[in-house]
Amino acid sequence: MNHFIAWWNLENLFDIQNSKDRPEWLQTQLESYLKGWTQTLLDKKLANQASIINKLNNGAGPDIMGFCEIENRKVIEELISAMKKAGNGRDYGIVHEEMNDDRGIDIAFIYDRKKYTVGKKDIFSAAVMKRTATRDLLQATFTVKKSKRQFILIGNHWPARSAGQYESEPFRIIVAETLAYWLQRIAQIKGEQMPVVCVGDFNDEPFNRSLADYANSTDSVQKVINASKPKTKKGNEVRTPYLLNLMWKMLGQNRGTFVFSGDKNMLDQFLVNRAIVADSEVCGFRAGEADIIDYIPEMVKGSYKSPRKFGKPSDDLDETGYSDHLPITFILEETE
Secondary structure, eight states: OEEEEEEEEEEEEOOOTTOTTSOHHHHHHHTTTTTTOOHHHHHHHHHHHHHHHHHTTTTTOOSEEEEEEEOOHHHHHHHHHHHHHTTOOOOEEEEEOOOOOTTOOEEEEEEETTTEEOOGGGEEEEOOOOSSOOOOEEEEEEEETTTOOEEEEEEEEOOOSTTOHHHHHHHHHHHHHHHHHHHHHHHHHHOTTOOEEEEEEOSSOTTSHIIIIISOEESOHHHHHTOOOOSOOSSOOOOOOOEEETTGGGGGGTOOSEEETTEEEOOEEEEEEHHHHHOHHHHSEEEEEEEEOOOOGGGEETTTTEEOOOOOTTSOOOTTOOOSBOOEEEEEEEOO
16 A cells, blocks of 8 residues: 655745734734735635645545645645645645744645544644744654554754855754654654654755754665664663655756755655664555656746746746745555
């Protein structure tokens, strides 16, 4: 049995300008930013994005999909409605936590309720401690209804490079350390055979220090398999929580999920833990193919395949656009 998992940074998917669901502090902060952002424009953007999501998985739509740069649960509910209007017959549930980001943007998952269950106790939001607020790590444990097997998804949206790649790097390193620690705690509490998939917009590439040195991400299968336990004897030792980065191999293929100043960047990534890499027969899951959705003609510009962004009224608005990031997909294969 295969599980089709996708991820997409939806590029500032905000509620309408005068939304009643927006906290007062955020309403004031976003007043000029969202000037001219109407329900008509939001509906158009949702329809565009829904049309792409419905084409995934050979037209069946995703089993599970993660998003970032969404303002609240309401816009995800509206996205699901747009997907249904465009012909997606699935019954999607939502995993969402309000986060403390300065712009009010969150992370969320949708999942097919006929295939999975996610209880309230299966959702955890891990706060990242830094001077200015950023997105939490969003963890959800999914139980496959048919097999009763479980796997964990951790959604990430690391601090942006807007202040400069190297000036902002320490903030991403903080989140990377938080993720590595949290993976260690999952192994200590749920056991090292618990399969974990990390996904998100990391705002760094696979080879950058935050991912490679602090989140323990690598392209080496053997490094993940041969991870060792510390020599200390505290009674709760687990192996170094290395992650296999499934996007690394695409770096040499002139592919990316985001374009900045004419350069392609691999900012959106899937990473899997040792249980999936080394112990698939025990944990019940193995890693299938990961991909970038850069081949849908209407979503990209020219042969360079830059994302066709939607934008906003105060910027270069393109109502035929979708997002400034491309979606990524991953097949999590369930063993017999």
